[in-house]
Amino acid sequence: MNKIIEIKNLTFSYPNTSNPILNNLSFSVKENSWTTLIGHNGSGKSTIARLLIGLLVAEKDKKDPYAIKIDGMELNDENIWKIRDKVGIVFQNPDNQFVGSTVEDDVAFGLENKGISREKMLPLVDEALSQVGMEEFKNSEPAQLSGGQKQRVAIAGILAVKPKIIILDEATSMLDPEGKKCILNLIKKIKQQYNLTVISITHDLEEVEKADEVLVLDNGKIILQDKPEVIFDNANLLNEIGLGLPFIYQLAEMLRQKGFLISKQANTQEKLVKEICQLSLKK
Ligand SMILES: Nc1ncnc2c1ncn2[C@@H]1O[C@H](COP(=O)(O)OP(=O)(O)OP(=O)(O)O)[C@@H](O)[C@H]1O
Ligand SMILES: [Mg+2]
Known part of the structure; x- marks a missing residue:
């Protein structure tokens, strides 16, 4: 299977911290897989998501430079916008992601950024809203939606630009079990329909069980990468890093x-x- 994401020797520190958050990190993600990234609070999962789309940039060591490759393309100044078209991220709190005054405007935002004309844009927005079952809320204010509806709109905004990779950064953690199930089933359906690769960052072990592959992040490195059942065979290790079973x-x-x-x-x-x-x- 093709590797859609490849990270090699990535070390990253925030400017005000001395110890690196990510330490010579290397891993890859298979195309069309549902890959889950787990690790304790503060282990660097969201940092990885931000680095993947160039919202954060690591320093390049001249002797041993890191590399981030997405869909065969090196992440650099020249390719960053092409890469951002390929990767959509849904964060934990949808309130921080809304930019439009109506649901329709909000979903259109990513397309506007790509310079797509209004007449081409409207059918794409309608299509994305119908995929997430939110057409009837097209003219609503995002702030007046429920948590689950907000997450659906955030997902529609990502789908409208037709990415190849969707990263869910604890995107369902604010939802009740039914809402969580609904969003995950929705993503699963869309994943199949569009051959997407899904990377889900989560603390929900029941969600981890459903992944094709699990990456375990600890101490700035991926310490395990395997199928869920193999990962959960390492009970002691998971307990040590506070993840449990x-x-x-x-x-x-x-x-x-x-x-x-x-x-x-x-x-x-x-x-x-x-x-x-x-x-x-x-x-
Ligand atoms: N903007 C920032 N400036 C400085 N340090 C930061 C910044 N953002 C995060 N950190 C630190 O980097 C580490 C990794 O944070 P990150 O948000 O990537 O963790 P995480 O694995 O996503 O955690 P969680 O499970 O709580 O979401 C933490 O120690 C955090 O305090
Ligand atoms: Mg996080």
Whole structure:
């Protein structure tokens, strides 16, 4: 599979901090994957998102320069706008992302920035709003929407410019379980429709379980990169860095400690229930 994002030897410090936040960081993301980036608070996840679209720029070491490549293109002054067209970010708090006075204006903003004419722009805005089920709110003020509706509009603004990569930086953390599920299903649908690559930054371990691949950030480096079930096999390491395990993995482990024979494959609710039923039938 193609690598759509490649980062090599990236070291980054904020101007007022002495220790680097990211320390010789290298990783890649597969095209069309749903990749989750996890790490404790302050580990540098949002910093990585900002570096990927050039909102932050790391210093180049002349001897050992870092490289950020997106969709085969080097991130530099010359390519930055082309790269920003390819990557859309949805942040945690949609209130900080609204620029338009109506939902329609807001979704149009990214297209206006690209210099697209009004007659070409309006159908694109309508299309994006209908994908997220918000057409009827076209003339509403963004401030008057609910949290989930705001996130939908923020996503429509990103979809309108048709990026290849969507980064969700804790984009569902303010939503209730139903709203969260709705937004994630929506992104999943759009991902398939447009062959998007999704990078989701999250603390929600149930969301992590659904990823194709998980990146674990600690101490400025990616310390693990693998499928969720392999990541959750490293319970001690995840606990050490304050991440813990999803409920089903915890429950399975507690049962094992009580002497029940629960296999490592029992990593979903259905599989665990089935194994528990089989155990009770054997008795
Ligand atoms: N503008 C800034 N200036 C100085 N330091 C910053 C700035 N933004 C973030 N930091 C510091 O950089 C580190 C990484 O921050 P970042 O926001 O990338 O973490 P994060 O992994 O996204 O955390 P969270 O899970 O809380 O969102 C933190 O120690 C933070 O205090
Ligand atoms: Mg963050």
